[in-house]
Amino acid sequence: MLQKYTHDTRILLAIDCIIFGFDGEELKLLLIKRNFEPEKGKWSLMGGFLNETEDLEEGAKRVLNELTGLENVYMEQLQAFGEITRDPVERTVSVCFFALINIHAHDSELSRSMNGYWFNFKDKPDLIFDHNKMVNMALSQLRYKAALHPLGFELLPEKFTIPQLQKLYEAIYDMHLDRRNFSRKIISTGLLIDTGEKNENSATKKAMLYQLDAEKYKNNFNDFHNFISDFKW
Amino acid sequence: MLQKYTHDTRILLAIDCIIFGFDGEELKLLLIKRNFEPEKGKWSLMGGFLNETEDLEEGAKRVLNELTGLENVYMEQLQAFGEITRDPVERTVSVCFFALINIHAHDSELSRSMNGYWFNFKDKPDLIFDHNKMVNMALSQLRYKAALHPLGFELLPEKFTIPQLQKLYEAIYDMHLDRRNFSRKIISTGLLIDTGEKNENSATKKAMLYQLDAEKYKNNFNDFHNFISDFKW
DNA sequence: AATAAATTGTGTTACATTTACACAATTTAT
DNA sequence: ATAAATTGTGTAAATGTAACACAATTTATT
Numbered sequence: 001m002l003q004k005y006t007h008d009t010r011i012l013l014a015i016d017c018i019i020f021g022f023d024g025e026e027l028k029l030l031l032i033k034r035n036f037e038p039e040k041g042k043w044s045l046m047g048g049f050l051n052e053t054e055d056l057e058e059g060a061k062r063v064l065n066e067l068t069g070l071e072n073v074y075m076e077q078l079q080a081f082g083e084i085t086r087d088p089v090e091r092t093v094s095v096c097f098f099a100l101i102n103i104h105a106h107d108s109e110l111s112r113s114m115n116g117y118w119f120n121f122k123d124k125p126d127l128i129f130d131h132n133k134m135v136n137m138a139l140s141q142l143r144y145k146a147a148l149h150p151l152g153f154e155l156l157p158e159k160f161t162i163p164q165l166q167k168l169y170e171a172i173y174d175m176h177l178d179r180r181n182f183s184r185k186i187i188s189t190g191l192l193i194d195t196g197e198k199n200e201n202s203a204t205k206k207a208m209l210y211q212l213d214a215e216k217y218k219n220n221f222n223d224f225h226n227f228i229s230d231f232k233w
Numbered sequence: 234m235l236q237k238y239t240h241d242t243r244i245l246l247a248i249d250c251i252i253f254g255f256d257g258e259e260l261k262l263l264l265i266k267r268n269f270e271p272e273k274g275k276w277s278l279m280g281g282f283l284n285e286t287e288d289l290e291e292g293a294k295r296v297l298n299e300l301t302g303l304e305n306v307y308m309e310q311l312q313a314f315g316e317i318t319r320d321p322v323e324r325t326v327s328v329c330f331f332a333l334i335n336i337h338a339h340d341s342e343l344s345r346s347m348n349g350y351w352f353n354f355k356d357k358p359d360l361i362f363d364h365n366k367m368v369n370m371a372l373s374q375l376r377y378k379a380a381l382h383p384l385g386f387e388l389l390p391e392k393f394t395i396p397q398l399q400k401l402y403e404a405i406y407d408m409h410l411d412r413r414n415f416s417r418k419i420i421s422t423g424l425l426i427d428t429g430e431k432n433e434n435s436a437t438k439k440a441m442l443y444q445l446d447a448e449k450y451k452n453n454f455n456d457f458h459n460f461i462s463d464f465k466w
Numbered sequence: 467a468a469t470a471a472a473t474t475g476t477g478t479t480a481c482a483t484t485t486a487c488a489c490a491a492t493t494t495a496t
Numbered sequence: 497a498t499a500a501a502t503t504g505t506g507t508a509a510a511t512g513t514a515a516c517a518c519a520a521t522t523t524a525t526t
Contacts, residue, residue: 003322004322004323005245005322005323005325007245007282009282009283009284009285011246011285012238012240012244013242013244013246049238049240049242050242050244050315050326051242052242052244052317052324053317054317055315055317056313056314056315056326057315059315077312077313079310079312080310080312080313080328081289082246082283082288082289082290082292082328083288084285084286084288089236089237089238090238091285092238093246093289093326093328095315161474162474162475163473163474178514178515178516179473179474179475180475180476180477180516181514181515183475183476184476202472202474202522202523203473203522203523203524204471204472204473204474204521204522204523205472205473205474205475205520205521205522205523206473206474206521206522207474208475222466223466226512226513229512229513229514230514233456233457394503396502396503411485411486411487412502412503412504413487413504413505413506414484414486416503416504418484435493435494435502435503436493436494436501436502437492437493437494437500437501437502437503438492438493438501438503438504439492439493439502439503440503440504441504459483459484462485463484463485467526468525468526469524469525469526470523470524470525470526471522471523471524471525472522472523472524473521473522474519474520474521474522475518475519475520475521476518476519476520477516477517477518478515478516478517478518479514479515479516479517480514480515480516481513481514481515482511482512482514483510483511483513484509484510484512485508485509485510486507486508486509486510487506487507487508487509488505488506488507489505489506489507490503490504490505490506491502491503491504491505492502492503492504493500493502493503494499494500495498495500495501496497496498496499496500
């Protein structure tokens with residue numbers, strides 16, 4: 001066994017998890033009302049300390065699972081946040097992840113038992129520490145990647161209609177998109193399979209239900225698209 | 234003063250720094266031959282432990298400055314790397330940054346005194362720990378961002394020609410670009426100012442020297458461009 | 467049963483961007 | 497003077513994007 005490093009600073013390592021959802025109309029965020037110190041009673045992201053027995057990704061999955069009961073969810077690392085005074089209790093560097101979940105698939109009783117509440121992104125409350133910064137950066141990153149790669153699907157149910165997908169993109173970018181051009185662009189990716197079914201929850205013309213071509217989705221995920229060519233960055 | 238957290242795992246926090254350069258022909262990487270343990274004698278990135286008195290960005294700047302003598306350099310966080318066994322000595326999470334420098338402006342005596350050597354990216358040696366993974370991810374990220382934002386200039390001298398800029402992009406993407414289309418695309422960004430001078434180091438027609446419009450560069454950095462529209466991702 | 471209102475699917479044209487390629491001008495060496 | 501290498505500018509065809517029209521479907525209402 002090798003000798004240990006002589007470095008003896010105490011810097012704690014935390015994980016914070018930004019959880020995005022979509023309810024059909026608005027981009028949502030799952031936040032918790034803290035019933036523990038510090039900052040008890042205030043709103044924050046779901047987080048926790050990293051254990052010695054887990055990788056960063058494992059830690060993030062654990063944190064997400066503790067709140068939502070979900071596994072196998074789309075998640076990526078945003079970045080590490082390390083301002084000296086970001087946590088008033090003691091020096092803590094947080095590695096921040098964001099997850100995209102199908103809001104209808106999570107364990108809502110579990111999340112409620114952990115004091116988790118969904119907010120419209122636009123109406124999110126003030127958060128503790130640097131969590132506001134994390135969340136805003138996560139939205140930027142979501143917009144960035146969702147314009148270029150087929151991320152959006154991760155927020156929808158397995159079967160979905162093109163109008164639903166469009167509403168999702170409109171919520172993410174907070175802008176109106178032309179129905180016909182959007183449809184053509186999505187269809188032309190070749191990622192959608194027509195299920196032959198129609199959306200029965202409609203008071204007017206029922207839209208066609210599609211599902212992802214899982215194989216193509218996996219293989220072509222990193223291809224560059226141009227879903228939102230007219231967004232003003 | 235608040236009570237400390239009871240969490241008592243020992244996880245060290247390191248910084249690693251990927252340093253890109255460009256010599257006019259090839260994309261280069263500044264690596265160090267370790268004359269210290271662990272892995273003495275092998276190649277690695279420049280790194281160090283994070284001090285309690287500095288932010289992540291400050292730590293990264295310090296590490297970069299110790300090797301190159303440079304300040305005010307383009308640098309961004311890549312991500313944190315935290316595999317349990319990534320450092321065989323003891324559990325260490327590393328926050329990895331990459332820097333783009335003007336290779337002619339750094340203190341080459343200092344970097345040599347630290348055992349620093351420049352490699353063509355294509356000819357880089359095997360690196361310790363997970364540094365190979367970091368470096369490959371950094372190239373992906375550089376390609377990603379340089380295709381969309383005017384990053385490339387950071388690797389060039391203050392005054393440069395369009396053919397030089399093109400060679401840089403060809404080195405980054407390891408592909409040939411059409412001279413005339415590239416030129417038109419770069420000019421159309423409006424970011425270049427004609428200095429009126431010409432590149433005297435040329436055996437044939439001397440190319441015009443440009444410099445960045447610093448104001449526009451700063452204000453429009455996040456605009457989306459399409460510098461490398463035909464790269465196969 | 468006919469009609470209105472809302473929504474969905476498909477088509478068409480003008481405009482902008484990208485690609486592929488041609489030619490003239492500059493500079494040094496022969 | 498001429499050749500060889502490189503640089504600056506131009507142009508037509510192909511592709512992609514933006515803006516808009518119209519027909520089909522479904523439910524509620526008359």
